[in-house]
Amino acid sequence: MTRALHRRLDRLRDDFDYAKHRASDPVDFVHGFASADDQEVVGLVAASLAFGNVKAVRRSVARVLAVLGPHPAATLAKARRSTLERRLDGFVHRVWRGEHVAALLANAGALRRREGSLGVAFERRLAAHGGDLREGLAAFADELRGPSPDRSMAHLVPDPRAGSACKRLMLYLRWMIRPADGVDLGLWTGVSPSVLLVPVDTHVQRISGNLGLTDRPTASWRTAEEITTELRRLDPADPVKYDFALCHLGVSRQCPSRRDPDICGRCALREVCKHWR
Numbered sequence: 001m002t003r004a005l006h007r008r009l010d011r012l013r014d015d016f017d018y019a020k021h022r023a024s025d026p027v028d029f030v031h032g033f034a035s036a037d038d039q040e041v042v043g044l045v046a047a048s049l050a051f052g053n054v055k056a057v058r059r060s061v062a063r064v065l066a067v068l069g070p071h072p073a074a075t076l077a078k079a080r081r082s083t084l085e086r087r088l089d090g091f092v093h094r095v096w097r098g099e100h101v102a103a104l105l106a107n108a109g110a111l112r113r114r115e116g117s118l119g120v121a122f123e124r125r126l127a128a129h130g131g132d133l134r135e136g137l138a139a140f141a142d143e144l145r146g147p148s149p150d151r152s153m154a155h156l157v158p159d160p161r162a163g164s165a166c167k168r169l170m171l172y173l174r175w176m177i178r179p180a181d182g183v184d185l186g187l188w189t190g191v192s193p194s195v196l197l198v199p200v201d202t203h204v205q206r207i208s209g210n211l212g213l214t215d216r217p218t219a220s221w222r223t224a225e226e227i228t229t230e231l232r233r234l235d236p237a238d239p240v241k242y243d244f245a246l247c248h249l250g251v252s253r254q255c256p257s258r259r260d261p262d263i264c265g266r267c268a269l270r271e272v273c274k275h276w277r
Contacts, residue, residue: 005211005272006234012245012268018182021248026050027175027183029061036187037073040118040176043185044108044144045072045101047172048156052094054251060093064101076109095152104156107146119176119188126191133195134160134221137169165219170199174240183244193238197224198231203250204243206257210273 022028026046030039045068046061067087068075084105088098108118115121121143126136138160145157158166178184178193198204200219204227208214213230216223231239249255249267256263259275270276 002233008269008272009234009242012249013242015268016245016248018244021244021252022183024054024058025183025244025248026057026061026171029058029065030175030185033072035071035073037112037117038071039185040187041068041072041076041108041112043172043175044104044118047168047175048104049093049096049101050168050171056093060091063091064088064105068105073112076105076112079106079109081106096156097152100153100156103146103149103153104144107144111143119190122173123188123190126195131195133197137166137173141166141169160221163221165200165221165224167199167201167219170197170224174199174243178238178240181241193240194232194236196240197221197228198240198243199247200224200227201247203247203255207246207250207255207269210255210275211269212272212274 022031026049027043029046030043033039033042042065045064049060049064050057065072067084081102084102085099088102091098091101093101111121112118115124122136122140125139126133129135129139141157141159145153145159149157158164158169160166160169173191173196175184176188177191177196178186180186198208200208200223202219205214205216205219205223208223208227209216214223214226216226228239231242235241249269254263254267255269264270264273264276267273
């Protein structure tokens, strides 16, 4: 089964239309900037707001980037939190308001001023916790969230210690750490892709269940660990390389929730899907 799964997942990646799907993915915003400093800031914005309807997400990300201007990293280097709050007055995305995004940006700016980049900051916290992703990411998230966060801020930057899948944080790490491949950017070269966990949303959780990678019914940190453990059997050095294709297979409704001969007949994963085995 492992050999067949490996072959089919590789086929899915090889045949996937990355350019088409990237155009509707939040990561596309990151590719609109040339410098690594700007890309890590834009990536934080785009990943943090990647919750909900695709059109709403893109609209909200664009609104924040308009505030940051053509050089987001330079803006964060000098902008005060009060200034960011004023510029984002009236902003709303799901349960988050302009004040929450302004706090995230101000905290990220302060972290960049102290340590040079968000990548260096994450690498140091990961190393300080012996390479333990959960604890290293939790320390990094603490800095981005700031002290005494309200419920909305705690949701915008979740705490990995609490047990959620932390999909948006994992998405950000994937973009920054995985080798550049036209989607991910490979900016944080001091961290190995082997430590990453799959960003688990409802699509990845469901498709992973179909493939036998997990039998957990909900997305959680344990679910992400379980799926990634199985994917490490296929590629220990880069276990999350299949994530983009798997996620967009679900987003584009090319993997239905039940057996559908018309749709499933074209799927590269049909041979290893529980609905067809």
